[in-house]
Amino acid sequence: xxxxxxxxxxLAPQAPEPKAPKRRGRWTPYWLLLPGILWLLVFFxxxxxxxxxxxxxxxxxxxxxxxxxxxxxxxxxLSAYWPQFVRSVLYAGTATILCLLLGYPLAYLIAFxxxxxxxxIMILVIAPFFTSFLIRTLAWKTILADGGPLVGALDTLHVxxxxxxxxxxxxxxxxxxxxxxxCGLTYNxxxxxxxxxxxxxxxxxxxxxxxxxxxxxxxxxxxxxVTFPLSMPGVVSGTLLTFIPATGDYVNADLLGSTDTRMxxxxxxxxxxxxxxxxxxxxxxxxxxxxILLMVTLYIRRSGTEDLV
Amino acid sequence: xxxxEPDRLSPAQVAAMRRSFRNxxxxxxxxxxxxxxxxxxxxxxxxxxxxxxxxxxxGQSQGGVPAEDRSAKEKTVNFSNWTEYxxxxxxxxxxxxxxxxxxxxxxxxxxTEDINDNNEFFGKIxxxxxxxxxxxxxxxxxxxxxxxxxxxxxxVQKLDPANLPHAYANLSAQFxxxxxxxxxxxSYVWQGISTVIAYNKKALDGVEVKSISDLLDNPxxxxxxxxxxxxxxxxxxxxxxxxxxxxDFTADDYDAAIARLQKAVDKGQIRRFTGNDYTSDLTxxxxxxCVAWAGDVVQLKADSPDIDFLIPDSGxxxxxxxxxIPNKARHKTNAExxxxxxxxxxxxxxxxxxxxYVCPVDGVKAELAKIDxxxxxxxxxxxxxxxxxxxxxxxxLSSKEETEFEEKFAKLTGA
Numbered sequence: 120x121x122x123x124x125x126x127x128x129x130l131a132p133q134a135p136e137p138k139a140p141k142r143r144g145r146w147t148p149y150w151l152l153l154p155g156i157l158w159l160l161v162f163f164x165x166x167x168x169x170x171x172x173x174x175x176x177x178x179x180x181x182x183x184x185x186x187x188x189x190x191x192x193x194x195x196x197l198s199a200y201w202p203q204f205v206r207s208v209l210y211a212g213t214a215t216i217l218c219l220l221l222g223y224p225l226a227y228l229i230a231f232x233x234x235x236x237x238x239x240i241m242i243l244v245i246a247p248f249f250t251s252f253l254i255r256t257l258a259w260k261t262i263l264a265d266g267g268p269l270v271g272a273l274d275t276l277h278v279x280x281x282x283x284x285x286x287x288x289x290x291x292x293x294x295x296x297x298x299x300x301x302c303g304l305t306y307n308x309x310x311x312x313x314x315x316x317x318x319x320x321x322x323x324x325x326x327x328x329x330x331x332x333x334x335x336x337x338x339x340x341x342x343x344x345v346t347f348p349l350s351m352p353g354v355v356s357g358t359l360l361t362f363i364p365a366t367g368d369y370v371n372a373d374l375l376g377s378t379d380t381r382m383x384x385x386x387x388x389x390x391x392x393x394x395x396x397x398x399x400x401x402x403x404x405x406x407x408x409x410x411i412l413l414m415v416t417l418y419i420r421r422s423g424t425e426d427l428v
Numbered sequence: 429x430x431x432x433e434p435d436r437l438s439p440a441q442v443a444a445m446r447r448s449f450r451n452x453x454x455x456x457x458x459x460x461x462x463x464x465x466x467x468x469x470x471x472x473x474x475x476x477x478x479x480x481x482x483x484x485x486x487g488q489s490q491g492g493v494p495a496e497d498r499s500a501k502e503k504t505v506n507f508s509n510w511t512e513y514x515x516x517x518x519x520x521x522x523x524x525x526x527x528x529x530x531x532x533x534x535x536x537x538x539x540t541e542d543i544n545d546n547n548e549f550f551g552k553i554x555x556x557x558x559x560x561x562x563x564x565x566x567x568x569x570x571x572x573x574x575x576x577x578x579x580x581x582x583x584v585q586k587l588d589p590a591n592l593p594h595a596y597a598n599l600s601a602q603f604x605x606x607x608x609x610x611x612x613x614x615s616y617v618w619q620g621i622s623t624v625i626a627y628n629k630k631a632l633d634g635v636e637v638k639s640i641s642d643l644l645d646n647p648x649x650x651x652x653x654x655x656x657x658x659x660x661x662x663x664x665x666x667x668x669x670x671x672x673x674x675x676d677f678t679a680d681d682y683d684a685a686i687a688r689l690q691k692a693v694d695k696g697q698i699r700r701f702t703g704n705d706y707t708s709d710l711t712x713x714x715x716x717x718c719v720a721w722a723g724d725v726v727q728l729k730a731d732s733p734d735i736d737f738l739i740p741d742s743g744x745x746x747x748x749x750x751x752x753i754p755n756k757a758r759h760k761t762n763a764e765x766x767x768x769x770x771x772x773x774x775x776x777x778x779x780x781x782x783x784x785y786v787c788p789v790d791g792v793k794a795e796l797a798k799i800d801x802x803x804x805x806x807x808x809x810x811x812x813x814x815x816x817x818x819x820x821x822x823x824x825l826s827s828k829e830e831t832e833f834e835e836k837f838a839k840l841t842g843a
Binding site for chain 2: 179180181200203257260261264265266289290292294295374376377378379380381383385386389390391392393394395396
């Protein structure tokens with residue numbers, strides 16, 4: 120790896136005319152790109168190729184695995200585990216919509232109304248990250264415990280009757296049901312929604328609101344015609360940052376869910392580590408990747424937002 | 429109801445939570461997924477290079493592959509163990525028994541708690557062992573089925589009985605000859621783990637639980653029963669309940685046990701299949717009763733008067749965590765001396781008093797009574813005759829059976 124230690128070609132010591140700077144070496148941009156490219160190659164491209172290879176291998180631990188171009192693994196994996204795929208997309212989609220509904224008002228508040236409280240609220244949004252992801256998810260087990268005050272209140276108000284009827288909860292409990300998993304996902308990924316929303320809302324020029332008011336737009340119309348369209352980059356990047364990791368998440372389904380709430384992340388984990396069926400696990404990962412890539416492409420096309428970052 | 433307070437979690441609970449995650453979160457982080465989707469197309473171009481990859485067959489060697497034994501020159505031994513599986517003094521910094529060993533033999537122990545989960549650890553050491561390289565570890569501790577797999581793959585070394593006089597003399601009869609390592613040629617037991625039924629008296633509210641059948645069938649417990657995500661424990665207990673012997677069952681028996689569990693899952697009787705995190709469900713009362721590991725129950729019982737355990741009449745499962753010396757380990761003799769040290773009654777008693785698992789060493793009771801009278805009389809730590817008679821082990825599985833059975837169990841637990 121001598122390329123890493125080589126410095127870029129030095130500039131000429133003293134240019135004769137200071138006004139016309141000497142053209143830098145033609146290779147400079149490539150040298151600057153080199154660390155990034157090497158990083159991608161070692162930590163992205165190679166593992167991808169390795170996984171792709173694994174997905175078309177057959178064999179066993181004792182006999183070793185050989186590439187036999189057994190593409191049927193993909194079909195078998197998909198036909199065996201399509202319910203988990205559908206469930207992952209459904210849960211992640213619901214969580215993303217909930218995050219948007221919860222996150223947008225909050226981001227709006229921080230950007231336009233918080234005043235001197237702005238920094239404090241921002242800290243409150245980020246603060247949970249100082250605790251481990253696991254601990255935070257486990258905290259939900261206490262919040263939603265069967266005998267806990269929250270579930271007791273929901274039961275008294277007959278909310279649980281409605282959610283049970285919809286199939287979101289089971290009987291008089293919330294834990295180990297789809298609702299608990301979606302709640303966990305929503306909670307865990309909410310900051311990823313709020314932060315991009317806040318950044319794009321904060322960038323909006325306040326005078327635009329005044330101008331809208333001058334043109335007799337009511338607050339709701341101003342929001343609909345001015346603020347929301349201008350915040351679209353935030354909405355798109357927020358939904359992506361929430362939806363993509365939520366689809367692959369398996370911690371929430373494992374801790375807050377039950378047997379009928381397992382997501383595709385759980386299947387991949389089980390296949391890879393317990394069943395030791397590496398080809399199926401690799402194939403599932405690729406199917407998940409392809410599915411997400413497809414959905415995200417369609418979504419970005421439709422939302423027409425090219426300038427995300 | 430007790431409020432959640434992060435600072436009240438004991439290190440043991442945190443370790444248990446971490447342990448219950450088969451492979452951490454690293455497998456599916458946001459970055460890896462983003463990265464993955466960003467360059468999905470890139471991989472398509474690399475298809476041609478795919479056939480160059482492949483995983484070589486596991487090197488099958490009888491007796492393991494030794495390296496030059498540097499034990500005499502380098503007075504050190506690298507010991508990899510599970511978290512919370514060694515005695516610690518009050519300051520939390522010293523391991524008294526390990527220090528005694530160093531004092532007596534002059535061998536320094538590099539003790540690392542880097543095993544959180546069998547499957548995860550297997551994934552970690554597999555590349556080196558498959559390639560015939562040193563893992564940097566002289567002793568590892570693995571649960572019996574994985575220990576059996578490593579022996580089958582030829583990845584661990586045969587022990588030299590000459591260095592193990594105490595271990596040979598003091599190993600309890602119950603653990604002497606498992607079918608995956610007859611005569612203990614490759615492994616010695618670190619601790620035994622009993623699988624029992626635990627319950628929360630308050631949550632049971634007078635419902636009587638005596639057997640696995642009660643857990644699976646009693647409608648009063650619907651949605652408040654937990655089973656373990658460890659296949660051998662959950663299926664083993666069910667097999668016992670059905671009158672089958674987990675040490676000698678057929679594929680049909682296995683399917684019948686899975687079907688029995690499936691029925692309970694379908695009617696919503698079983699709430700969850702859990703790893704170590706069942707302890708929080710049980711203390712909060714979300715589980716009224718569950719299949720549990722006795723070592724945990726001893727500790728839970730000490731913290732909460734509502735928690736207790738029972739041994740079903742049909743018997744209970746006992747598995748073991750085993751000390752093994754991986755191939756190419758550099759300090760084999762030192763490692764064997766350390767194994768032997770823990771088979772002397774005194775260090776074994778000190779360890780048992782601290783960690784509350786089944787002690788595999790004979791003649792410990794008197795020593796343990798000097799430290800902790802209750803522990804010495806606890807059949808979960810020193811099994812008495814009646815207790816030992818009810819203990820059963822899960823038979824070892826061939827590689828093909830293992831994949832097949834785990835696959836069926838995975839389907840049962842949701843995937």
